[in-house]
Amino acid sequence: MRTALTPAVRIGLSISVATGLYGISFGALSVASGLDFWQTMALSLLLFSGGSQFAFIGVVAGGGSGLAAMGAATLLGMRNGIYGMQLNALLQPKGWRRFAAAQVTIDESTATSTGQTDPDEQRRGFWTAGVGVFVLWNIFTAVGALAGSALGDPKQWGLDGAAVAAFLGLLWPRLKGREPVAIAVVCALATVLAVPLVPAGVPILVAALVAAVFGWFSSGPRDEGLEPDVDPYPGGEHGRGRNAGAATGEGA
Amino acid sequence: MTLWLWLLLSCVLAYAWKLLGYLVPAAWLKNPRISRVAGVMTIGLLASLTVVNAVASGQALVLDARVGALAAAALALLLRAPFLVVVLAGAGAAAGLRLLGWG
Numbered sequence: 001m002r003t004a005l006t007p008a009v010r011i012g013l014s015i016s017v018a019t020g021l022y023g024i025s026f027g028a029l030s031v032a033s034g035l036d037f038w039q040t041m042a043l044s045l046l047l048f049s050g051g052s053q054f055a056f057i058g059v060v061a062g063g064g065s066g067l068a069a070m071g072a073a074t075l076l077g078m079r080n081g082i083y084g085m086q087l088n089a090l091l092q093p094k095g096w097r098r099f100a101a102a103q104v105t106i107d108e109s110t111a112t113s114t115g116q117t118d119p120d121e122q123r124r125g126f127w128t129a130g131v132g133v134f135v136l137w138n139i140f141t142a143v144g145a146l147a148g149s150a151l152g153d154p155k156q157w158g159l160d161g162a163a164v165a166a167f168l169g170l171l172w173p174r175l176k177g178r179e180p181v182a183i184a185v186v187c188a189l190a191t192v193l194a195v196p197l198v199p200a201g202v203p204i205l206v207a208a209l210v211a212a213v214f215g216w217f218s219s220g221p222r223d224e225g226l227e228p229d230v231d232p233y234p235g236g237e238h239g240r241g242r243n244a245g246a247a248t249g250e251g252a
Numbered sequence: 253m254t255l256w257l258w259l260l261l262s263c264v265l266a267y268a269w270k271l272l273g274y275l276v277p278a279a280w281l282k283n284p285r286i287s288r289v290a291g292v293m294t295i296g297l298l299a300s301l302t303v304v305n306a307v308a309s310g311q312a313l314v315l316d317a318r319v320g321a322l323a324a325a326a327l328a329l330l331l332r333a334p335f336l337v338v339v340l341a342g343a344g345a346a347a348g349l350r351l352l353g354w355g
Contacts, residue, residue, distance in 0.1 A: 018334070025339045039259055046263035051298065056262055058301045063310050066258030070265070076297050077266045079290040084273015085281045093274070102270040158347030161321025164306045165342020168325045169335045171298035180295050187296035188303045195308045203308070204300045211296025215289035222284040225291030229335065 008121040012112050012128025015232045019050070019108050020136020026053055027144020029163050032154035033061035037145050044141040048134060049106050050229060051170055052076045055204070058163060064201020072201070075208045079226055083110040090114065091123050104130030107228035115233045129232070174225050183225075187211055316355030321346040 005013075023044065030040040035057060043053045052073040059069035084105050087093075090113065093101045109130035116122045151157050175181050187207040194203035280286065306322045307313050324345035328338045349355055 022335045022339070025336060035255070035259075039256065042259060042263065046260070047266045049266055051294070052262070052266055055297065055301055056259070058305055060255070062304050062308055066255050070258045070262045072297060072301070073262045074265045074269070075293055077269045079287075079294050080266070081269040081273040082287045082290045084270050085276060085278070086273075088274045089278050089281060098274050099271070102274055103267060105270045105273065156347065156350065158317070158321065158343035158345065158350070160305070161318050161324075161346025162339045162343035164302060164318050164321045164346075165325030165328075165339045166335075167298055167302040167305055168322065168342075169329065169338040171295065171302055172329045174295050174298070183292055183295045184299035187299045191300040191303045192307070192313065195304070195313055196311050198311075200308070200310055204297060204304060207296050207300030208293050211293045212289050214296075215292030216285060218288070218292075219284075220288065222287045223291060224288070225294040226287065 006121060006124055008112065008116050008125030009128045011115070011232045012109075012125050012132055015108050015112055015129050015228075015230055016132025016136050018230045019133045020140050022050075023137040023140030024144035024147070025162060025166055026050065026057075026137075027141040027146075028148035028151070029054070029061075029144075029159060029166065030057045030141075031145050031148040032151075032159040033057040033163075035060065037142075037149065040141060040145045041138070044138045047073065047077075048103060048137070049077055049080055050137075051107075054163075054166055054170065058167065059201040059204060061160070061163060062200050064204075065199070068199070068201025068205065072204045072208070075205070079107075080105050082226065083107070086110065087113060087126060090119075091126060101126070101130070104134050106130070106133065107226075108133050108230060108232065111228040112232045125232075170229055173227050173229060173231065176227070179220055180224055183211060183214060186214070317346040317349035318355065320349045320355070 027040055043056060047053055055076045056069045056073040059072050084102060087105060087110060109126050112129035113122045113126035116125050171184060175184060187210055190210045191203045191207045194206040306318050321342035324341040325338050328341040
């Protein structure tokens with residue numbers, strides 16, 4: 001067993017630390033939105049997909065039903081199926097590995113793997129980032145949840161503002177170019193129009209429907225919106241197909 | 253208790269998406285429509301969640317300290333701050349504005 005830190009392993013580890021750390025904000029916001037410690041941990045251990053987890057607690061915090069929270073989280077999880085297809089073609093895991101690989105198939109592990117060209121490096125990058133993020137994300141979720149329950153009134157600490165910032169932070173890396181910005185604006189407007197008309201939580205599903213219809217009938221880059229929250233290759237080196245030349249956090 | 257039910261169901265569905273990707277024929281990957289819908293929906297959902305958390309209060313639209321959090325987060329992102337700093341900027345702005353008596 002070689003333990004050398006190949007480039008893919010190094011990038012996988014650094015992305016694990018960067019992503020795992022913001023599990024703190026998920027844990028704190030989750031308990032602030034009314035979930036208890038174990039519900040928060042269940043989301044990080046079992047659902048394990050940052051965007052969907054934030055979506056679930058975001059709908060609950062806004063007074064939406066459990067069904068609406070599930071709807072938002074599930075629709076946001078669709079992209080993981082696309083990642084699974086890409087990774088299956090790339091890594092071809094067999095037996096139990098396929099089921100383990102599925103659980104750690106997220107933005108960061110996919111981006112780390114597809115950013116490599118050598119098949120062995122693709123495999124190392126995927127597993128390092130996938131398992132690394134899983135372990136650290138869960139540890140820091142627990143830290144955040146315990147800290148959050150000790151804080152008292154979440155509003156006094158601005159935790160509702162932190163949730164707003166978290167969603168904008170997740171959206172931001174995906175706004176590369178004019179079209180994704182237009183999609184975001186249209187969906188934001190659809191949401192504002194829907195809020196007074198339908199029960200809490202449902203406006204998010206309305207926006208998802210608008211986006212799905214647009215995606216179905218329009219042509220454009222097939223990887224639009226499929227960028228990781230934390231880009232493992234901020235310089236755009238490694239000749240990646242997607243994100244090439246775009247720096248981390250670069251807006252429209 | 254029902255929240256537990258929806259939560260665990262969400263976990264099952266999330267894993268189902270992930271696993272589905274490993275089980276479908278490779279040819280599906282060639283259909284650009286599926287990944288377009290997944291990607292565009294990701295953008296739409298995150299934009300919608302941002303707005304709901306910033307200005308919705310139940311079925312009402314309100315402007316309060318959360319709008320300040322949105323502005324602070326945008327500024328932090330423009331300055332290329334890492335995710336955790338962005339979240340702290342949002343929290344700080346909302347908490348600060350409330351200390352000043354707004355929202």
